[in-house]
Amino acid sequence: MINIKTLDKILKKVEKPARYIGMEQNSIEKDISNAKVKFAFSFPDIYDVGMSHLGLHILYNLINNEKDYVCERVFAPWTDMEEEMRKENLPLFTLESKEEVKNFDFLGFTLQYEMSYTNILNILDLSDIPLRAKDRGDNAPLVIAGGPCAYNPEPLAEFIDFFVIGEGEEITLEILKLYEKHKAENWSKDRFLEDIATMEGIYVPKFYQVVYNEDNTIKERKVLNSTAPEKIKKRMVKDLNTMFSPESMVVPYIETVHDRVIMEIFRGCTRGCRFCQAGMIYRPVREKSVDRLVELAENLVENTGYENVSLSSLSSCDYSELHLLIEKLMENFEEKKVGVSLPSLRLDSFIVDILQEIEKVRKSGLTFAPEAGSQRLRDVINKGVTEEDLVNTVTRIFREGWSTVKLYFMIGLPTETDEDVLGIRDLAYKVKDIFFETPKEQRKGNLKITASASCFVPKPFTPFQWLGQDSIEEFYRKAYLVKNNIKDNKIKFTFHDPKLSYLEAIISRGDRKISELILKAWEMGCKFDGWSEHFKYDTWIEVMEELGIDGDFYALRNRDLEENLPWDFIDPGVSKEYLKREYNKSLGEKITDDCRISCNACGIVDCTMRGYKF
């Protein structure tokens, strides 16, 4: 255990000390001295953000359900806390038993966002754990990582002992069991890594070598160890009804991003938006049944005392029995004053009925994501919504009394012209007109439209993985093109920092050389890069210059379809042929059907969607 006196002294000085105390309702404190395997789970951002992540609650309960295993949480301390900890020489500790992270068997990171990678190094450093995998001996914790960003593990290859590719519900316990077995025999980290490398879904970077061409593209990958497979297949849970789902969640004392029950209703997405990595890597769609969800919701509400249940998934309105589900939940929760909410909304009027049902009292703001301003561009990205959808939906919601609308767009999409970009303005104006065309007696409140644009970052395992990103200048030009053309105080236009998106593009499609960039940037003080007040763009650029890394090579370059990509050795289920097909179709402005209409032969084996008619 760390020095509690020192902790006490520090807690009096920092902002929101409750981030560091643990002891929340449903947190699990076990006697760690008796545990056979001790797992420290880390979300590499502050507590307030990490505690809103559903995956944390799943793995936390999954591991702690096993009698002999312990899972405890660790987050990135906010800068004030870090400063005090370094001053007092207090090592990073887990929230539950206040034990030093370095005394755990595993330190597992979830990778949700590339711009949190410097935080990973900071967490290792604060824990007094060597940063590079090769510097960690038999007694150091195994540092592992999973989550969506692990689909391109290479930028972190230098630091992580092994990656877990795909869904964690089944493989996590398999890993811990294998570890327990090795520990009981004669422990050697290398022997364990050799053994675990044969497990489906596991990637051990040190068993591979990458050979580069002179132009810095990849020539080939060599397998250095006979047990390591050439291709790493993602892990996927077949049946979500029988899969482990938490019946309880840790309830933070402080207010976090989502102060409510988060309940996953299904995994995967059938829509095939071409920019969306999640839509590709989580295929195929697998739903939990209405009965199972009603049961889970009941227990989650009962165990947490929360008054709101948020249904979570990609494109939530696609749940096949959404009406029935909402009806049953509302019926059960009516008396308990528990509300139900749906986070991501689709642009068709069918959702209005659902909204009517769940938002009986409060007409809070609504969010829609047309993603692109013109129909042509929406066809390019295969975002299957039309202007008519938007018009119909918005017409209805204004009549029902809503008056605040948020519209999400991206700029810098492939083939985008200025006309497409100005389509963002046009759509926002259209929404405004619809509001004022609504009969006066029907509309309520003051109209507020926020259109916000993020800068498109091409991601691995999407049909756009070969494409160069817009330059920073081009992003600014397009953003201001919209901004300067909106002259209406009812419409607000905001856009994301293009510099941050540039860095994100470099890292997300990075190769092993990016490890050095992340390391050096961290050494120069970069952390919390996703927080605008901490993002040090100039430092990143300086470091790239110093290391001779050309950021444009990663972010802006159009790749040849035949180029070896750094993440090609990962098999996410969808085939490269399918991605190429989609890429070519996008350039031809051809749309691809929703999987529920027809199968598009994406390469998923045993797809449960195929032939599924709604």
Added chain:
Amino acid sequence: MIIRAKFFKKGYLRYISHLDLMRLFHRTFNKAKIPIGYSEGFNPHPKFSIANPLALGIESDEEYIDIELDNMEVEDFIEKMNLVLPKDVQIIEGKSIEKGETIDSLISWAHYEIEFELKENIEGFGENLMKWLQRDEINIDKIRRKKKKEIKRVENIRPLIGNLTVKEIHEKNVVLNTLLKAGSNGNLKPMDLVEAMNRDMELKIDLQSMDIRRTGQYAEKDNNIFKPL
């Protein structure tokens, strides 16, 4: 019915704010299935109030809460609540009361134990303290924010100090006991008291590592001080 209950807040839980504590109670009512009353209106909220908000970092042996609810045995209430509440916040006792003065307006004094370290051994700390207390006026600056402006006001805190005694001095370590005015008719935070002391007596206390514990809260009627339960 209304239940008035006394609870403590200690250990790590002193690091949760008043607002966090309110949310904790709210969720605990839900989870423990307490038939709590709700306000009418657009956005109904549960009817309970915790008197005299405790600042972050201060432990307390005696906090008071009034809860409006449908009929329920007090013992039953306490048992159900304590099962759900964390071990560092537990209800000690409670009773059913008539609708009348709320706990918030009742509390007018709070008793504290304050422990801190002096930079060096100071001769005659006790006597100096007594001398300091004999002043008619001890003024502090109170800053209030109104919209964006800061309004500074000088306040004489001497009348807000009921008593102040040295409980223990052990080398540089000092423990004080003090009774301070609380509530809407004058309120003095223990932190402000020590800051003024530190300033006037030139003590160089490490203010941030000070330990403060609220040991009691009292109501006052006709010059009588009594416990609200």
